Amino acid sequence: MNIIATKTKDEMASVAAGIFATQIAEKPDSVLGLATGETPREMYGELIKLYEAGAISFKDIVSFNLDEYIGLAPEHDQSYRYYMNDALFNHIDIDKAHTHVPDGMADDLEAEGRAYDDQIRDAGGIDMQLLGIGVNGHIAFNEPGTDFASGTHPVDLTPSTIAVNSQYFATPQEMPTTALTMGLASIMGAKKIVLIASGPSKAEILDEALFGPVTPEVPASILQQHPDVTVIADEEALRVIHEKDRL
Ligand code: F6R
Numbered sequence: 001m002n003i004i005a006t007k008t009k010d011e012m013a014s015v016a017a018g019i020f021a022t023q024i025a026e027k028p029d030s031v032l033g034l035a036t037g038e039t040p041r042e043m044y045g046e047l048i049k050l051y052e053a054g055a056i057s058f059k060d061i062v063s064f065n066l067d068e069y070i071g072l073a074p075e076h077d078q079s080y081r082y083y084m085n086d087a088l089f090n091h092i093d094i095d096k097a098h099t100h101v102p103d104g105m106a107d108d109l110e111a112e113g114r115a116y117d118d119q120i121r122d123a124g125g126i127d128m129q130l131l132g133i134g135v136n137g138h139i140a141f142n143e144p145g146t147d148f149a150s151g152t153h154p155v156d157l158t159p160s161t162i163a164v165n166s167q168y169f170a171t172p173q174e175m176p177t178t179a180l181t182m183g184l185a186s187i188m189g190a191k192k193i194v195l196i197a198s199g200p201s202k203a204e205i206l207d208e209a210l211f212g213p214v215t216p217e218v219p220a221s222i223l224q225q226h227p228d229v230t231v232i233a234d235e236e237a238l239r240v241i242h243e244k245d246r247l
Contacts, residue, residue, distance in 0.1 A: 001210065001224065003247060004232045009198040010042060012234045016130070016196050017046030019230065021056050023128045023192070029060040031120075033129030033187070034088075035140075036065065036080045039196050040130060044088040051092045058094035062123050064116075066131070066140035067181040068104040070154060078169055079104070102152060102180040109180055113152035117186055129190035133197050136160040137205050137218035141181035144217045150183030184222050192228045195220070197237040206233060207240040 006012045020043075023030050034040075050056050065080055074081035081101045089099055100119060106112035120126060131139050136158060142150065143158045157165075157177050166172035187193070197206050209220035210231065223229050233241075241247055 002230045003210070003238075003241075004230065005238055005247065006232060006234050009234050012196055012198055012232050013040075013042035014046050016040075016043045016194060016232050017050065019194055019232075020047060020128065020130070021050050024056045024058070024061065027127060028057065029062070030127040031062045031064070031123045031125065033126040033131075033182075033190055034063050034065050034084065035130045035132050036067075036083045036087075037132045039132040039198050041087055043130075043196065047088065048091045058092045061094055062098045063094070063100060064120055064123075064126060064182070065099075065101040066187075067179050068102045069176040070104040070109065070178040070180055071176050072104055074101075078175075102182070104176075104180050106180070109154040113154065113180060113183075116152040116180075116182070120186065120189070126190035128192045128194060129187060131187070131193060131195040131220075131223075133195060133202060133205060133209060133220050134161055135164060135201050135205055137209055137220050139184070139187060139195075139220045139223070141179040142184050142187075142219040144219060146184055146216055146219050148184050148188075148216060148222055151186050152180065152182045154178060154180050184219060188222060188226055190226075193223060193226055193230070195223065195229065195231045197231070197233040199234070200236045200239065202233070202237040203239040203241075206231075206237050207244065207246070210241070211244070211246050 072079040166175040169175045214221045
């Protein structure tokens with residue numbers, strides 16, 4: 001595992017954008033796994049700047065997002081489809097027909113999950129997967145206790161995740177308590193993984209995930225078993241790791 005320490009979140013964003021830009025330049029038809037949340041916003045901003053500068057094109061890129069809330073229509077401003085359009089897709093030359101977000105409105109969510117993994121496989125697998133990390137160690141919405149062998153599946157969100165994410169909804173009660181998420185096996189199938197982390201709330205869990213025991217109780221710990229993981233984290237997120245002299 002390669003850990004890149006940055007001073008600030010802005011620096012984390014530009015280093016991560018650089019890694020994705022290199023991937024796109026080397027393989028213009030890359031299949032990218034994308035994440036939502038607060039952590040990647042600036043990184044997407046950097047990718048938009050690189051696109052506007054003519055350094056990269058997304059015209060042949062295919063993307064798969066990690067997750068979506070169950071019951072939120074794509075037009076809902078807290079849906080992850082809306083987030084992706086707003087944060088990235090509306091500003092670049094990607095063909096939206098080549099962008100995938102799990103369908104949280106599907107009637108048969110289990111079947112939708114299986115079909116999503118089939119689509120990833122049919123696209124040739126994910127070349128580079130972006131991840132954030134939840135304060136409880138989740139990656140995508142794979143909450144503590146998730147089977148390492150899981151494919152894309154519906155989940156009940158934990159009180160911790162609901163507490164953190166409900167702040168983005170007009171009223172906390174509006175936040176769905178279930179989601180459709182790529183599974184841990186779906187994520188581990190990516191050829192390369194880039195995990196970004198920023199801020200003090202991630203310091204404890206980042207240390208546990210990267211240096212603690214590999215256990216379903218800390219879903220992100222499974223990344224220790226992946227052959228090509230790059231972690232980019234700012235000073236605040238690396239506080240515990242630095243205190244314990246792990247780097
Ligand atoms: C987002 C996702 C989540 C987030 C995690 C961190 O698609 O799957 O695992 O990456 O909850 O979220 P932020 O970046 O908001 O701290």
